[in-house]
Amino acid sequence: MYVNANAATTSSNSSDSSDSSEAATTTAASSSVSDVVDAANAFLDTLDDDQQSEVLLDFTEANATAWSNLPCGSTCRVGIEFSTLSDTQLTAAKAVIEAATGTGSGTGYDQITQILAADDYLGETASGYGSGNYYLAFLGTPSTSGTWQLHFGGHHLALNLTYKDGEVEGTTPYFVGVEPTSWTEDGTSYEPLAAQSDAMQSMLSSLSTSELSEAKLSESFSDVLLGPGDDGDFPTTKEGLAVSELTSAQQKLVLAAITPWVEVADDTTAESVLSTYESELDETYIAYSGGTDFDTQGDYVRIDGPGVWIEFVCQDGVVYTSKIHYHTVYRDHNTDYGGEFSF
Template identity: 60%
Template sequence: MKFSTLCVILSVAFIVSCSKNEDTPSTTSATITALSCGTATFSATSTSGTAYTGTATIPYTGGNGIAYSAGSAIASTGVTGLTATLQAGTLASGAGNLAYSITGTPASDGTAAFAISFGGVSCSLALTVAKTSTGTTDCSTATTTVAKVVCAVEAFKATLSATQLSTVQLTLTKANAIKWSNLPGGVSIRNGIEFSTLNATQLAAAKAIIRAASGTTANEGYDEFSQINAADDVLGTKAGSGYSSGKYIIAFLGTPSVTGTWMLQFGGHHYAQNITYNAGAVVSATPSHQGIEPKTWTSGTTTYAPMAVEHDAMAAMLASLSAAQLSIAKLSTTFSDVALGPNKDGQFPATKLGLAVSTLSDAQKLLVLAAMKPWTQDVDDATGTALLKIYETELSGTYIAYSGNATLTNNADYVRIDGPGVWVEFVCQSGVVYQNEIHYHSVYRDHTRDYNGL
């Protein structure tokens, strides 16, 4: 028996051409009768020049119930830089879905096409890649970082409906400021508007704000934000819809301007950033929370480990200590999480514990600064440099402490830096989804600058 099928489907987001011409399939091979790339869905939107991790779900019919293995990476054409890889599974006896992991960094905006072939059927899967900025707004001409952020905010707001704008623009109050979390849950536990509700243009505009407000160092700032955001799609692939890069939010508390006081909030599961601006300057970059699960993963040919720098810097600081110094620095308390996470505002210990940095050698003091640095690099470069300089002048009043193992490799291994201003915690926890691995939580606060003193 022979089958011959030809189909062409055109839409705004997808272009698909399908063909099939095959003999009666073997009963030992996975086969289908039709594959509908034109109705495929993607777990996340893609933006030019931004690292992407997502899943394409492609419906099929006529499955014969046979198991199949993972496929080889398929390189994108049109917009290059991405690969699509079939995830292993078992066909339904009839209709079902194939899942393809898509990873990489798109080289431009436009359409990234993938030549999909499975079970004797071929089709072209198309992912729309948005521009990094919206409309004709060019914020690169703004003369200051805050001006660039405000310019990007105005460009984003111009894409929103009145209803969306009322969701993202809120009053600057302490009650709103402290409404952030490191847990999954989207806007049910946060302010703002969810990425999942934005179209491609709106999402690109929202991310342009975050990029303008964040540091440019590799694996820190915007790069770290993008990777932690993408990690939720990795979790979603393994654990289900409770995790998704689309559950991240952005919000403005107060009216964004280069003269007034207002706060930018963005984040989601394992990421929270609270940046306060006043009179055209950043006056607070805290609280800031980052975590990661899995702590490392590979997509295509790229391996991601967005918090490896933080871990290694803290471990290097502790590794420089002598046995006597480690004894002084070690805490008797066991920590299952950071002590000053969400809803722990202003609850700094009354007495600093651990080892006084003033007693360290010059080389060890440099390692303490290096351990703080990754967290200060998450905000824009100029602000991060200025904050680290302040913390350097306060080293004589700063203490370091740890609990568990100084190598920071096991559950409940914990370390912190506590100064007159700076407060940084890093802890290892048993995995929630990847239960045979540890994952990281961290928080960066400032004794006097959190929420600009709200």
């Protein structure tokens, strides 16, 4: 569970960091969770019995890990498909996601809506894409008591927020990608992962030549290492450059690079989680492979701490083959799926 933001303090003591990581993450977000539960129940009230049976599922490992970065529909996902909902039901479904996620511009719910827009944009060029191909499920019964999970996703998005006794128990895994990385439609410009890309580039650009050399990985990456189906497969040894070797200013850039992913959760939870990760910076490592401009297949960056795990990678485009597209994943060593399963 997530520690209260006011209780976390920065420490280089490994046992202190371990304790905070194991306690990892209870927030006093009861009011926020109540809002999510209220929105979930309002959505359920719009559904008939058959539709409710699609949404309300058991919180099992098989259901929780049913997510993918592919446009594979119900063959790799559980829940009710957005395209089957009426306008009223769709509005209520989106209200659940909005209540559960962050309010920042370019992060949280705003970012999620842009990812859905990206799939609609792809759907104008290629079949099988679109915001209608996204699925929402409640694993367990939405409540301020007991354990349940908000499970939402489709191509290029997997949102897993786990609740226990009215508090946020886990905010990961969170997979998010985008193709193309930017576009303009009807006079509006979109760049859904600009916050992540810009923050990672700022972090890497602050490194000296020798620091870049120490952070460079010998491996090359065509995708994230811990994507769908790779639950719990964290490397046993941390690689790259220890954040403890960096200046205070550089450490702030590392924390800033973590922030856009953490802000997927409601604001209270995000603040608390980020405070925990800040207290663990001395045991956190940054690493990269390929280049640092994020414009070439295989450009890759990682942040790996006692709790936080973030990957960001560039791939050649699938639909827009002349352009790069991004895949990223945010996990927590201790609280993926609320720490409910052993991998």
